[in-house]
Amino acid sequence: MSDPTSITPGPVPPAANKQAIVFFDAQNLYFSAQEAFRVREPNFDPVLLAQHICGERGWEVKQVRFYTGVPGASEQPRWHRYWTAKLRRLRNQKVEIFAPPLRYRRKEAELPITPEAARWVRLLLPDGSQLPRGPITVLTREGREVPPGTVLSVQVGEEKGVDVRFALDFIRATIEGAFDVGVLFTQDQDHAEAVREAKTIAKSQNRTIELFSVYPEGCLNARGVNGTTWVQISEAVYSACIDTRNYFGS
Numbered sequence: 039m040s041d042p043t044s045i046t047p048g049p050v051p052p053a054a055n056k057q058a059i060v061f062f063d064a065q066n067l068y069f070s071a072q073e074a075f076r077v078r079e080p081n082f083d084p085v086l087l088a089q090h091i092c093g094e095r096g097w098e099v100k101q102v103r104f105y106t107g108v109p110g111a112s113e114q115p116r117w118h119r120y121w122t123a124k125l126r127r128l129r130n131q132k133v134e135i136f137a138p139p140l141r142y143r144r145k146e147a148e149l150p151i152t153p154e155a156a157r158w159v160r161l162l163l164p165d166g167s168q169l170p171r172g173p174i175t176v177l178t179r180e181g182r183e184v185p186p187g188t189v190l191s192v193q194v195g196e197e198k199g200v201d202v203r204f205a206l207d208f209i210r211a212t213i214e215g216a217f218d219v220g221v222l223f224t225q226d227q228d229h230a231e232a233v234r235e236a237k238t239i240a241k242s243q244n245r246t247i248e249l250f251s252v253y254p255e256g257c258l259n260a261r262g263v264n265g266t267t268w269v270q271i272s273e274a275v276y277s278a279c280i281d282t283r284n285y286f287g288s
Contacts, residue, residue, distance in 0.1 A: 063224035064106035074254035107197035
């Protein structure tokens, strides 16, 4: 069983002199924000979000760490350009970056595409929003429906090593006593084991750490990482922490 968790709806009393390291699982946050706030790109500013969450609680932001896979230049040139430019700016802001290239492989989906398959295929409309829930049919250029049972082959980019590096850095920072507060911008339960380990390490060091997972209010998954205190950010807070720069270029 994991440690009890709770939802923190707003500011808590300031705790002076507590230092925080903020970890961003960028793709997890983006997909949650896309679902909750209908954003069309990962337009959040991690530095502003870190400052907001920590500032209203009286914590000092010691470091911001950012983890994401980067699309390939040949496979997804538009998104490759976006992430290359955005990560360059974050590095200039002294954000610690881990950004390996995505690895691509083929996946098969049988028609009609179910809502479950659509989640990993991530079919998008021209405005960048995801297709609505429900079975999806595919038409030929002539307008004829591709018959049910047809198997489509889809190229999918996958992050490799990002979750592992996230967890390793989090555990290393715990061993080094580098933070009093760990803030994880993610809902990925794969990090729950690292959370349990971090608490065990801190206890063996005779010190107490506080761990929080932060995610958008209103996404379908209403849970944070087990063993952390959950903090839901409103659309108003997210909008106040948007990075308005155009990273797609002309």
